[in-house]
Amino acid sequence: MNIVVPIKSVIDVELNIRVQEGKIAKDGMSYIISKWDENAIEAALQLKEKHGGEVTVVSVGPDRASESLRKALAMGADKAVHVNDPAAEDSDSFGFAKILAKVAQRGPFDLIITGKQAQDTDMGGTGPILAELLGLPQVYNVIKLESDEPSTLKLNRLGHQGQEMVELKLPALIAANDSLNEPRLASLRGIMAAKKKPLDVLKLADLGLSPDEVGAKGARVRTLEFQPPKRRAAGKKFEGDAEEVTRKVMDLLANEAKIFA
Amino acid sequence: MNPILMTLALAAALTVFTYSVALRLGALMRLRPEHRLDRPWQRLGVLLKVGFGQSRLIGREHERSSGAMHFFIFWGFVILGLREIIVFGEAFSKGFQELLPLLGSDSVGGYLYTLVYNVFEAIVLCMVVFALYRRIGLRPQRLDLNIVGNVILFLIIGVVGTDLLYDAAKFNLIGLYGYSIHHLSHPVFGTEMAWAPFARLLAWLMAGWGEGMMLFLYQFCFWGHILVILVFLNLLPATKHMHILTALPNVFLATSPEGYPHTPIPLLNVEDEKAWEEGKLGIDRLEHLTWKQGLDLYTCTECGRCYDICPTYVTGKPLTLKWFNDSLHDHLREEEGRLLRTGHTDESRQLVGDVIGHDTLWACTTCRACEEVCPVTIEHVPRIIGMRQAQTLMHEAQPEELNNTFRGLERNGNPWGLGYDKRADWAKGLDIPILTEPPAEDVDVVMWVGCMGAFDARSQKIAQATGKLLQKAGVKFAILGTAEKCTGDLARRSGNEMLYQMLARENVETLNTLKVRKIVTQCPHCLNSLSNEYPQLEGRYEVFHHSQYLARLVEEGRLTLDPQLEGTVTFHDPCYLGRYNREYDAPRALLARSSRSMPVEMRRSRNESFCCGAGGARMWMEEKIGTRVNEERVRQAYEVGATTIATACPFCMTMISDGVTQSGREGVQVLDIAEIVLQSLRETREPA
Numbered sequence: 001m002n003i004v005v006p007i008k009s010v011i012d013v014e015l016n017i018r019v020q021e022g023k024i025a026k027d028g029m030s031y032i033i034s035k036w037d038e039n040a041i042e043a044a045l046q047l048k049e050k051h052g053g054e055v056t057v058v059s060v061g062p063d064r065a066s067e068s069l070r071k072a073l074a075m076g077a078d079k080a081v082h083v084n085d086p087a088a089e090d091s092d093s094f095g096f097a098k099i100l101a102k103v104a105q106r107g108p109f110d111l112i113i114t115g116k117q118a119q120d121t122d123m124g125g126t127g128p129i130l131a132e133l134l135g136l137p138q139v140y141n142v143i144k145l146e147s148d149e150p151s152t153l154k155l156n157r158l159g160h161q162g163q164e165m166v167e168l169k170l171p172a173l174i175a176a177n178d179s180l181n182e183p184r185l186a187s188l189r190g191i192m193a194a195k196k197k198p199l200d201v202l203k204l205a206d207l208g209l210s211p212d213e214v215g216a217k218g219a220r221v222r223t224l225e226f227q228p229p230k231r232r233a234a235g236k237k238f239e240g241d242a243e244e245v246t247r248k249v250m251d252l253l254a255n256e257a258k259i260f261a
Numbered sequence: 262m263n264p265i266l267m268t269l270a271l272a273a274a275l276t277v278f279t280y281s282v283a284l285r286l287g288a289l290m291r292l293r294p295e296h297r298l299d300r301p302w303q304r305l306g307v308l309l310k311v312g313f314g315q316s317r318l319i320g321r322e323h324e325r326s327s328g329a330m331h332f333f334i335f336w337g338f339v340i341l342g343l344r345e346i347i348v349f350g351e352a353f354s355k356g357f358q359e360l361l362p363l364l365g366s367d368s369v370g371g372y373l374y375t376l377v378y379n380v381f382e383a384i385v386l387c388m389v390v391f392a393l394y395r396r397i398g399l400r401p402q403r404l405d406l407n408i409v410g411n412v413i414l415f416l417i418i419g420v421v422g423t424d425l426l427y428d429a430a431k432f433n434l435i436g437l438y439g440y441s442i443h444h445l446s447h448p449v450f451g452t453e454m455a456w457a458p459f460a461r462l463l464a465w466l467m468a469g470w471g472e473g474m475m476l477f478l479y480q481f482c483f484w485g486h487i488l489v490i491l492v493f494l495n496l497l498p499a500t501k502h503m504h505i506l507t508a509l510p511n512v513f514l515a516t517s518p519e520g521y522p523h524t525p526i527p528l529l530n531v532e533d534e535k536a537w538e539e540g541k542l543g544i545d546r547l548e549h550l551t552w553k554q555g556l557d558l559y560t561c562t563e564c565g566r567c568y569d570i571c572p573t574y575v576t577g578k579p580l581t582l583k584w585f586n587d588s589l590h591d592h593l594r595e596e597e598g599r600l601l602r603t604g605h606t607d608e609s610r611q612l613v614g615d616v617i618g619h620d621t622l623w624a625c626t627t628c629r630a631c632e633e634v635c636p637v638t639i640e641h642v643p644r645i646i647g648m649r650q651a652q653t654l655m656h657e658a659q660p661e662e663l664n665n666t667f668r669g670l671e672r673n674g675n676p677w678g679l680g681y682d683k684r685a686d687w688a689k690g691l692d693i694p695i696l697t698e699p700p701a702e703d704v705d706v707v708m709w710v711g712c713m714g715a716f717d718a719r720s721q722k723i724a725q726a727t728g729k730l731l732q733k734a735g736v737k738f739a740i741l742g743t744a745e746k747c748t749g750d751l752a753r754r755s756g757n758e759m760l761y762q763m764l765a766r767e768n769v770e771t772l773n774t775l776k777v778r779k780i781v782t783q784c785p786h787c788l789n790s791l792s793n794e795y796p797q798l799e800g801r802y803e804v805f806h807h808s809q810y811l812a813r814l815v816e817e818g819r820l821t822l823d824p825q826l827e828g829t830v831t832f833h834d835p836c837y838l839g840r841y842n843r844e845y846d847a848p849r850a851l852l853a854r855s856s857r858s859m860p861v862e863m864r865r866s867r868n869e870s871f872c873c874g875a876g877g878a879r880m881w882m883e884e885k886i887g888t889r890v891n892e893e894r895v896r897q898a899y900e901v902g903a904t905t906i907a908t909a910c911p912f913c914m915t916m917i918s919d920g921v922t923q924s925g926r927e928g929v930q931v932l933d934i935a936e937i938v939l940q941s942l943r944e945t946r947e948p949a
Contacts, residue, residue, distance in 0.1 A: 014673055015680035028682055028743075032672055185664050188542075188654045188759050192534060 001053035001150045001170075003044040003111045005077070006100045006130070007037040009061050009068035010120040022225035033068045036115025038183035039176040043145055044113050045076045046181065051150040053110070054078040058103045060088055060096055066199065073194035074186035080199040081106075087204055087211035092221040093125030095214035100126065101133040102207040110150070112173040116141050124175075131173040138173040139166050143180055262483060267352035274491035281498040282506070285559060288597040291604045295551040297514040304513050307638075311519065312512040313339075317566075317636040321869075324566070327395065330388045331636075334417070337385035338505070344378045344424065345490060348483070356443035366445045372456045375445065379428070379457040382421045389417050403565030403583070409500050416496070419489040427482035428460035429467055433475045437468065501590070504562040508637045511560040514553055515638035523629070523841060525794045526646055529758045531654065543650025543756065547589070547596055547606040547616075550644070557639040558590045567631035567641065572872040572894075573624040577887025580624035582631050582641055585617060592616045613652055620886060622648055623660055627754050627877030628836040633868045645877075649756030663755055666881040670760055674746030674767075675712040676881060685742040687714065687721040693728050695742035699776045704739045706731075706810070707777045709791065711784035712747050713911035719918065720911035726935040727783045727807045733942060734819040738781070744771050748790035755878035762798070765790065769800035783807040783935060785837035785910045786876075792842070806838055808848040808909050808934050815854060815938075823943040826856040828904035830937075831863050833894065833917060834870035835910035848909045848934045855941035861901045871897060873908075873916035880912055895920035899929075909934045 009031045011017060011024070018025040033041070044055045057072040059065040060083040069080035081103050088099060104112060112131070117124035131138035143163070144156035153168045158177055168174070186194075204211060212218055238245045253259050298304075310316050315335055318328035347364075350357030363370035393414050396406050404410075432454050434440040445453035454461055467475070497503050504511075516524040529542060536542055544550060550558075567582040568574050574581045589612075596606040613622050625645045632641055653659040659667075669678025685695060687710070696707060708731065714724030731738050749764035772780075780802050782788050792804035805813075814820045832852055838844050845867045852860045865871040874890030884890070895917060898906045906917055906929065918931045 012672060012680065014678055015682050030672065030681070182661070182664070185657070185667055187657045188531060188537065189657070191759070192532075192537060 001047055001051040001111060002107070002109045003047060003053065003055045003113060004058060004104050004109045005037070005040050005044050005055060005072070005113050006058045006060075006096075006126070007041065007068060007072060008034045008115075008118045008120075009059060009065045010034045010118060013119055017228075019226045019228045022227075024226055031064050031068065033071060034115055034119040036117060036119065036176055036178055038115075039178050039180045040113040040115050041072050041075055041077060042181045042183040043142075043174075043176055044111075045184070047111070047145075047147060048076075048078075050147065053150075056081060056107075056109075058100060059083070060091070060099050062086075062089070066201070069199055070194055071186055073197045073199070074190035075184055076190055078197060080197070082199060082201045083204070083207070084201050085204045085211075087215045087217075090216035090219065090223075091214045092219040093123055094129055094220055095218050096126045097129035097133055098214055098218075099204070099207065099209065100130050102209060103202075104130075104134060106207075110170045111153075112136070114173065114175045116175040116177055127173060127175045134173070136171055136173045137168060138175070139168055140175045141177045142174050143177045145174075145180060262352040264353045266484075267349070267487070270487060270491060271349070274495060277495050278498070281495065284601060285498060285503075285597060288593075288600040289552045289555045289559075291600050292548065292550050292552040292555045295553050297516070297553055304515075307515065307519055308509065308513045311636070311638060312509045315636070316519075317634060321634065327401075330391050330395075333381075333384050333388045334392075337381045337388070337421075340378055340381045341385075341420070341424075343374070348424070348427075348486060351443075351483075352487075358443075358445070366447055369450060371445050372447070372450045372453060375453045375456040376458075379425075379459050382425050383459040386418065386421050386425075389414050389421075403569045405563055405565070405583070409502070413493075413496065413500075413502050416489055416493045420486065420493060423482040423486035423489060425460055425463055426478055427486060428457060429463035430475045430478035430482060432457075432460060432464040433467060434472075434479055436464070438472045438475065501562050504560050504637060507556060507560040508562075511556055512638050514556070516553070516640060516643075522793050522843065523632075524643075525797060526643060526753060526758075528762075528797045529650065529654075531759045531762060537655070540651075540655060542654045543652070543758075544612060544644065544647035545651035545655060546608070546610070546612055547592055548600060548604065549647070549651070554640070554644050555593060557644075558586060558593050560637045561586045561590055561639055562637070563587055564636065566634045566636065567639075570630045570634050570869065572626060572628060572630070572874060572890045573887075575871075576874075576890050576893050578624040579618055579621045579886065585621060585641075586639070588616050613648055613658075617648070619652075619658070622652065623882065624879075624886070625877050626836070626872045626874055626879045626890065628872035629840045630836075630869060630872065633840055646754060646756060649754075650758055651756070653756035654758060659755055659757070660882045662882050663757075663878065666878075667752065667757060667760055670747050670749075670752060670764060674764065675716055676747065676751060677712075677716060679716050681746075682743050684710075684715045684745060685740065687716075687724055688728065688740060691725060691728050692732075694739040696739035696775055696777075697742070697744075699774060702776075703737065705737045706779040706781050706805075707772075707775075708738050708740050709780050709782035709784070709787050709804075710740055710745060711782060711787040711911065713915075714783055715745070717911060717915070719914060723783050723911055723914065723933040723935055726933065726939045727781075727811075730811060730814070730820065730935060730939055730942070731781075734814045736814070736819075741771060741775070746771075748787045748795075750786040750790045751878040751881060753790075753794070754876070755881075765795060765798055765800070769795055769798045772800055772802065777802060780804045781807055781810040783909070783911065783933070785835045785842065786912065789837045789841045806842070806844060806847070806909065808838070808851060809844060811935065811938055812847040812850050815851065820938070821943045822851075822854045822938065822941045824855055824857045825941040826905060826937055827858075829858060829902050830856045830860045830905040830907055831898055831901055831903040832860060832866070832934075833863070833873065833898065833906055833908040833913055834866055835908060835913045836870065836872050836876050838909055839870055840868055848907070851934050851938050852907055855937045856905075860907075861903065863897045863901055863903075865897060873910075873913040873920075875912035875916045880915070889920070889923070891916035891920035892923055895924055899924070899926065904929055905937075906931045907934055907937055908932075 011029045012032045048055050055077040056079045057069055057077045058081045059069050066082050069082055073080055083099055114127040139155050139157055141158050142155050143158045146154040151170055155166045155168055156163045238249060315332045318331045347358045359365040364374055365371055431442055435442055497505050563583055565583045571582055600606055613619060627642050629642050666676045669676050672678050673681040710724050713720035746764050746768055749761035753761035780791055788804055788806050791802060832848055871894050873894055908914055908917060914933055921929050921931055
């Protein structure tokens with residue numbers, strides 16, 4: 001089973017993300033693999049361990065994306081493709097999907113696994129568009145995956161009201177929820193092996209794409225500005241006699257917060 | 262006596278003995294190399310104190326009776342060793358003793374020696390009877406009351422008893438029946454009979470038994486003695502009583518002698534692909550032990566002192582060190598032949614899984630209490646860490662709770678994975694400078710905050726208190742801000758040497774670039790890494806624990822204290838400050854100057870302190886088995902009526918605080934030594 005996993009290198013959300021002049025400040029930031037993409041890698045590796053085949057990880061982005069790809073190789077992926085072209089910068093979901101579709105088409109594949117969304121933009125657009133471009137069936141927000149034979153997946157996907165159980169014939173695209181699995185760590189074994197694994201760096205031209213189709217120029221969605229989230233006001237702590245405190249809190253809830261209004 | 266018979270007996274016994282010892286020595290030489298002859302004078306000192314002085318046997322208060330017993334049996338063996346030469350020589354040459362320097366008839370030494378060995382024979386006899394009573398009557402929990410132990414004791418009775426009877430029979434033959442048997446005799450010193458009170462007493466008791474009986478006993482006890490000795494000698498290498506042969510060498514070869522810092526964990530070459538491919542990173546099979554670790558196993562006598570000092574045993578975990586050693590020891594004895602022949606051990610048997618349980622290996626808090634009490638200085642903790650290295654680096658079999666911790670360390674240099682850019686937030690508003698450029702000459706000392714001090718809400722208060730005290734004392738100091746990372750202690754203790762080295766190398770680079778020389782830290786784990794382990798990576802600094810630094814400031818009069826702490830206070834020794842870095846007094850000195858009443862000591866304190874349960878990366882693993890270590894420690898503090906439990910480690914702080922909360926007891930506070938000092942600080946008035 002050959003699996004393609006597109007991954008995105010995102011700012012570590014544990015950091016204080018600052019906005020300067022409507023843009024995200026990049027200094028002092030460190031980057032990680034977007035969390036749901038790690039689940040996607042893990043799912044791909046588990047399928048490979050069961051049915052054999054190859055896992056190819058793909059990332060579109062500047063130099064730092066290579067680090068994320070190396071991590072994925074260390075986790076156990078077999079090959080990596082890095083599309084590193086300044087013209088691809090500021091692509092929208094559609095642009096990224098176009099690039100990823102070209103990469104996927106370079107070789108035969110049975111399955112594409114993505115994260116359900118990227119941890120930085122939370123858009124969740126690239127995966128579905130990619131499936132459409134390739135004419136693949138897609139199952140989103142997968143929380144359970146079983147596969148007795150390589151041609152079929154049995155999936156549970158999480159909806160608003162419950163779970164949907166789906167049987168899926170390959171080729172297809174699925175998107176991982178973080179409760180799907182526990183991503184493995186890059187082990188010493190993996191790090192050693194990763195040094196010898198291929199990491200192809202491609203330009204848009206290598207994929208037969210022109211700079212106008214993607215990037216800022218080809219984007220249909222344009223980001224106007226970033227704004228920092230509003231800070232939540234500090235909580236209040238009440239101490240003293242239980243009855244008195246209760247009365248005070250009730251009073252504040254009713255008259256100040258007006259939650260009963 | 263018959264020299265031919267003696268020659269045959271000796272030849273047979275020594276052949277078997279030599280084979281038996283050579284087999285084990287040969288097996289040990291197949292194990293990994295290790296250099297153990299550095300610092301010879303220090304080693305000799307430890308040998309005298311721990312070996313000949315038996316300090317760990319008689320030095321511990323609640324073990325004193327059995328300790329004294331062992332002390333006398335040990336010295337009995339040393340003294341009777343010479344006696345054996347005399348007895349064996351007698352078979353080859355009548356009056357053999359005359360040939361020995363200073364022991365013949367003309368020398369007072371011979372008579373004194375007779376007195377000493379005779380008295381010691383009586384003492385050893387009493388001690389062995391006491392030992393039998395302990396094993397059969399008292400049955401202390403830490404002992405495994407197997408039959409071999411009793412057989413050995415009876416053999417000792419045999420050795421000493423036959424010699425006493427032999428002497429007594431000889432005295433009667435000479436005195437009552439006029440036989441001319443060689444004995445010491447001198448116009449001034451008298452005969453040896455006058456110097457052997459217990460043999461003489463026995464002779465007097467046997468006086469009426471007749472000449473024939475005495476002749477029989479004289480012959481029988483001589484050969485009986487020889488037989489028992491030779492059987493005893495050959496039993497040693499085949500049983501746990503091998504310690505009689507190996508204990509003294511083992512003490513001399515110990516790596517962490519008393520009062521000195523422990524040798525750090527050896528720096529693994531994690532990039533060595535060959536070692537990796539051959540499965541040789543860490544200790545995965547018995548053959549990966551060093552020869553000294555093998556000698557440790559042969560030397561373990563299963564006395565069980567490590568077992569009832571161990572916090573995991575006390576709280577019902579599967580790690581009971583005695584059985585841990587015993588399992589490895591049995592495995593070694595099964596494999597010694599193969600090891601000697603091939604240099605390898607059974608590949609189908611993994612040390613962890615087949616010989617030692619997984620939970621057993623991961624239960625250890627690396628507190629090192631076991632190493633502190635082991636009478637033969639067995640080094641348990643480095644072996645456990647070696648085994649964890651194989652588990653983590655090669656099998657990826659670390660407890661899964663650690664995965665997130667490792668990920669956090671890798672990404673943000675702290676175990677929670679919190680944004681590294683928030684590392685200096687604790688110091689906001691305190692006006693503490695951040696060192697960003699060399700040289701560090703403008704500062705006296707760099708304050709190493711550690712992850713707990715930087716991120717953990719409770720421990721931030723300790724860091725803040727320390728910072729404030731340094732400011733009050735006018736110390737010029739700075740922090741590294743967001744450039745500091747976890748020292749890697751927890752990664753190293755959980756066997757993740759790769760992650761440890763990554764973090765440690767980054768820290769060393771930061772510190773060396775800034776030309777930092779002196780460091781003060783309020784975390785004993787950081788203290789240990791920075792001062793004892795970073796020199797392996799060319800990071801050499803003078804590192805102080807905050808208790809040491811503050812005690813010095815108080816000593817120099819730069820901080821003046823006015824005792825404010827009320828109630829009963831007791832100090833909980835952090836393992837990594839006490840046992841790892843031998844600092845017991847500085848925090849106590851600060852406490853004594855801050856508390857209105859005399860601080861009290863818990864039953865387990867100083868080098869026998871009871872771990873809080875957080876060390877060895879246990880802080881980051883769930884404690885699923887048995888009772889909780891921290892709750893047990895808090896119970897011990899309640900035993901002495903503590904209303905304040907003082908400590909000097911942010912991890913201990915967390916564990917002890919949790920323990921107090923769990924206990925539901927009100928009115929007990931847990932404070933760091935810096936917080937206590939800050940409360941008692943007398944504000945210096947401006948000169949008028």
